[in-house]
Amino acid sequence: MTAISDLLEDPSIRAYLLRLIGEEGVDLLVKFPPEGEFSDEDLAAKTGINLNSVRHTLYTLYEKRLAGYRRIKNAETGWLTYLWQLNTDAIYHAICEDLQMVLEKLENRKKYEEENDFYICKTCGTFTFNEVADTNFQCPLCGNPVEHFNNETLLKALDLRISQIKQSPCYE
Numbered sequence: 001m002t003a004i005s006d007l008l009e010d011p012s013i014r015a016y017l018l019r020l021i022g023e024e025g026v027d028l029l030v031k032f033p034p035e036g037e038f039s040d041e042d043l044a045a046k047t048g049i050n051l052n053s054v055r056h057t058l059y060t061l062y063e064k065r066l067a068g069y070r071r072i073k074n075a076e077t078g079w080l081t082y083l084w085q086l087n088t089d090a091i092y093h094a095i096c097e098d099l100q101m102v103l104e105k106l107e108n109r110k111k112y113e114e115e116n117d118f119y120i121c122k123t124c125g126t127f128t129f130n131e132v133a134d135t136n137f138q139c140p141l142c143g144n145p146v147e148h149f150n151n152e153t154l155l156k157a158l159d160l161r162i163s164q165i166k167q168s169p170c171y172e
């Protein structure tokens, strides 16, 4: 398993983890003992991080398969304890899944921008051809005339972002 300190040196991984679990969550990863499995209470005690925050982070990591647990039952009390361990190697898969979602959104947006003709009212924003064709090219909201809006710049920005994503190791 890759050491968390090595992973965090990669700015894109650090940014992803900060988005996912925040500063305190990243703090838990850094302080998580490298070997063994621990209950949430152990982790809170060992790291000095608030128990609720530890739990919240663990569940969020679990959803992305970045942490896993083993459940053990106390033979006397019948109480269940969850013993957690990190699975940081899943980070690459999690990030690629995330990127794939972003890519799909960008491609849908690109398609929408390509398939539509846009008109703008300086006060109210942009409208599609269909929205202003019925009103004789007057703003459906305020009635002022609308002007054709050239979305070339936006399309170029979308293309750039799409090609940047496709250059990531996820698409090799």
Ligand SMILES: [Zn+2]
Pocket: 121, 122, 123, 124, 125, 139, 140, 141, 142, 143, 144
């Ligand atoms: Zn308007």
